[in-house]
Amino acid sequence: MDKTSALDLASYTTPHEVVSDTDNAQLLRFGDPALPPLLIIYSLVNRPVILDLSPKRSVMTTLRTHEVCPYLLAWRPPQAARRHLGLADYILGDIAEAVNWITRAHQQAPALLGVCQGGVLALCHAAVQPASVAGVITLATPWNNSGNDNRLAQIAKRIDISALIAATGNVRGPGLATFFAALKPFALGPQRYSALTALAQASSQEITEFMRMERWMYDGPDLAGTAFAEFAEQIYQKNALANATLHIDSEPVSLQAIQAPVLNAYALDDHLVPPSAAQDLAQAVSGPATEMSLPGGHLSLFIGRRAHAELYPKIADWVLQRSNENTCQLRNTPVI
Amino acid sequence: MVTGQGNDPLGIMELLHKSTQALNEAESPEAAIQALREQWAEMPILGPFPQRQQLLQDLAGDSARYQQAINQQLSAAQAFFNDCLGEFQASIEADETAPDDWAARWIAIAEPRYEAWLDQPETQDNIAELINAWSAYTKTLRALTDEMLEDLGMPSSRGLDDIAEELQRMRRRYRQQLNELRADIEALKAAQAASDG
Numbered sequence: 001m002d003k004t005s006a007l008d009l010a011s012y013t014t015p016h017e018v019v020s021d022t023d024n025a026q027l028l029r030f031g032d033p034a035l036p037p038l039l040i041i042y043s044l045v046n047r048p049v050i051l052d053l054s055p056k057r058s059v060m061t062t063l064r065t066h067e068v069c070p071y072l073l074a075w076r077p078p079q080a081a082r083r084h085l086g087l088a089d090y091i092l093g094d095i096a097e098a099v100n101w102i103t104r105a106h107q108q109a110p111a112l113l114g115v116c117q118g119g120v121l122a123l124c125h126a127a128v129q130p131a132s133v134a135g136v137i138t139l140a141t142p143w144n145n146s147g148n149d150n151r152l153a154q155i156a157k158r159i160d161i162s163a164l165i166a167a168t169g170n171v172r173g174p175g176l177a178t179f180f181a182a183l184k185p186f187a188l189g190p191q192r193y194s195a196l197t198a199l200a201q202a203s204s205q206e207i208t209e210f211m212r213m214e215r216w217m218y219d220g221p222d223l224a225g226t227a228f229a230e231f232a233e234q235i236y237q238k239n240a241l242a243n244a245t246l247h248i249d250s251e252p253v254s255l256q257a258i259q260a261p262v263l264n265a266y267a268l269d270d271h272l273v274p275p276s277a278a279q280d281l282a283q284a285v286s287g288p289a290t291e292m293s294l295p296g297g298h299l300s301l302f303i304g305r306r307a308h309a310e311l312y313p314k315i316a317d318w319v320l321q322r323s324n325e326n327t328c329q330l331r332n333t334p335v336i
Numbered sequence: 337m338v339t340g341q342g343n344d345p346l347g348i349m350e351l352l353h354k355s356t357q358a359l360n361e362a363e364s365p366e367a368a369i370q371a372l373r374e375q376w377a378e379m380p381i382l383g384p385f386p387q388r389q390q391l392l393q394d395l396a397g398d399s400a401r402y403q404q405a406i407n408q409q410l411s412a413a414q415a416f417f418n419d420c421l422g423e424f425q426a427s428i429e430a431d432e433t434a435p436d437d438w439a440a441r442w443i444a445i446a447e448p449r450y451e452a453w454l455d456q457p458e459t460q461d462n463i464a465e466l467i468n469a470w471s472a473y474t475k476t477l478r479a480l481t482d483e484m485l486e487d488l489g490m491p492s493s494r495g496l497d498d499i500a501e502e503l504q505r506m507r508r509r510y511r512q513q514l515n516e517l518r519a520d521i522e523a524l525k526a527a528q529a530a531s532d533g
Contacts, residue, residue: 080496084504093511151454158464160471167474167492178512183454186447194439271451 010207010215012052014060016072020101022094024085026075027101031069032062036111036233036323037102038063038137038315040072041095041125043117043225045176046220048072050302052237053216054209057303059312066316071110073098077221083169085224087124088249089230093127099132108326111135111319115302116273119143120235124248127257134322135261137315139301140273143255144242145235147276151183156236165225173220181217184271188217213303242284255284262289263318265311270298290318356358373400391480398473405469409462416453420446 012028020027040059042048051059051072063070073094078085102110112133119141126136145153151271165171170313181188199207246253262285266278275293282289292314294306301307341459344350347420358371358522373396398530482492 081500081503083497083500085507089507149455154455155460155463158460158468160468163471163475164466167471167478169497174446186443190439191443246405 007293008221010047010049010212010219011035012049013055013059014052014058014064016060019105020098021070022073022097024078024082024090025073025094025098026076028072029069031064032071033105033259035064035067035069036108036319036330037069037071037106038319039098039102039110040070041112041118041122042072042075042313043115044075044090044121044221044223045117046073046081046171047216048115049162049212050216050299053212053303054205057209059302059308062308062312063316068316069106070113071098071102076220076256077173078170078224079222080169081227086226087121087234089123090227091128091248093126095121096129096132098099099129100127103132106205109134111137111322112139113139113315114141116142116298117231120231120241123255123258124246124253126260127255128248129280130214130257130259133260134166134326135318136258137263137265137318138278139265140267140270140278140298141281142235142273142277143281143284145239146242147274149274151274152272153236153239153277156232159232161229161232161237165229168225170225171223171228173222174218176223179220180272184214219276228300231264239269254289255281256286258285259287261287261318261322262330263292263315264289265292265294265301267301268293269296270301272298351375351379388480388483391476391483394476395473395480398469398476402466402469402473405462405466409466411460412459416449422451423449 010029014030016028016030018026019029029193037045040051042051057063057156060070060072075090075094083223099110099112100155109132112122112126114120114136116139120143122136123138123141123143126133142150142153146282148154199210202210234240234246238245241253241255244252244254262281264278264281266273266275268275279293282291292311294301294304294311296304296306301311355372355375358375359368362368362371377393377397406530420442424442427441427445454472478493483492485492485515486495
């Protein structure tokens with residue numbers, strides 16, 4: 001019998017409750033509703049369980065320990081009937097609804113924390129509805145894909161995205177995961193699996209963590225074909241967010257419109273979102289912006305010890321500051 | 337498009353003549369098939385089910401393109417691995433390391449070379465062509481399968497796609513109406529507050 005079959009590989013480890021449903025997501029609350037809110041917008045590409053991998057390596061737990069109330073917008077993977085969902089549906093629909101719900105519940109606008117692709121979605125929301133957020137935090141966010149060292153962008157520019165979507169409808173998660181793994185096959189193949197022998201003496205906690213990571217890497221959700229095509233063509237091929245040529249539902253998206261404070265963090269050895277793609281956001285937005293780089297690769301920002309020791313406490317402090325600045329100053333976004 | 341003259345307006349006789357000539361000159365069955373494919377690629381589609389004929393013709397072309405892309409990528413990957421293996425062999429011959437260390441050494445040699453190989457424009461072109469050729473092949477295959485399913489009165493992917501598009505239009509309309517309602521309520525609240533104040 002498979003020794004891992006009894007392990008819980010897909011659930012969150014931090015206590016939480018479902019507080020609302022949007023069209024394409026569930027809004028989960030992981031903290032005390034009396035504390036300042038932080039809405040985490042995860043990428044559509046993978047599952048957010050990486051942020052709550054184990055009790056010791058949980059972004060949710062670290063944030064709630066530091067007196068922040070984290071919310072997670074947990075995307076529901078689209079089936080075939082939702083293949084035409086576009087970025088506008090996620091940004092103007094689900095994210096806007098979640099922000100409104102939290103603002104109503106906390107009587108203050110939340111800060112957004114966008115993870116990887118979710119960072120782009122968060123920036124788009126903040127650009128289109130700047131008054132609705134207390135601040136924006138971006139982690140490993142590919143907002144500027146003009147760099148020659150950006151392997152993913154270089155390959156994406158050569159791909160006929162419309163033809164791909166016409167062939168596949170939605171984009172299969174396992175296919176995308178294999179593509180990403182093929183960008184680093186030795187580290188993710190022989191190097192990772194040669195460590196399996198060490199697990200022979202490992203605790204069940206360590207084995208669970210290893211298997212949860214394994215499941216996360218190769219069990220990505222499918223992506224809505226239209227949203228995938230819009231992201232690949234606009235953000236990667238045309239670099240439209242950085243060039244200020246992006247439109248969401250005919251509405252122009254300009255990073256200059258973001259006046260709320262921004263905290264931008266990225267990893268220095270990230271092969272998926274290299275520093276050239278993530279850094280210097282401060283130069284694109286209008287509000288005060290802080291840049292923070294950490295050593296390590298893409299995942300080190302979410303599960304790395306250093307990130308949990310330095311980055312997330314800093315994020316929590318930053319959110320608390322925004323909350324203090326905005327106390328009793330409910331933004332003038334329509335909240336119903 | 338094949339064109340002819342006089343009593344052979346579509347150039348059929350000429351095509352048959354050229355095909356015979358190409359078959360005579362072919363030195364292997366593969367070369368003969370390739371020659372015929374090239375000769376008949378320009379043939380106009382005649383007779384019943386023209387769309388299906390076109391799809392079948394496209395499928396042959398797409399299949400050949402995909403096969404070519406696979407061959408190209410496999411050849412490039414083989415050259416890359418041979419290069420790495422040569423370096424690895426030289427490395428373990430140069431000093432007598434224990435076999436236990438070979439995996440780590442192999443990774444140390446292959447990983448940076450692989451990344452440099454991935455960064456080459458030719459490699460990126462090959463990867464993209466592999467994906468693009470697969471997309472074209474799958475798109476044609478899908479259209480052909482849809483035709484057959486619809487002939488059998490069964491649901492096809494393009495039928496489902498029609499429904500998905502309609503759902504999307506409804507979703508957009510619903511969101512727009514919701515936003516208008518919210519704006520109306522907000523305006524009413526503001527008016528109420530003004531009259532109260």
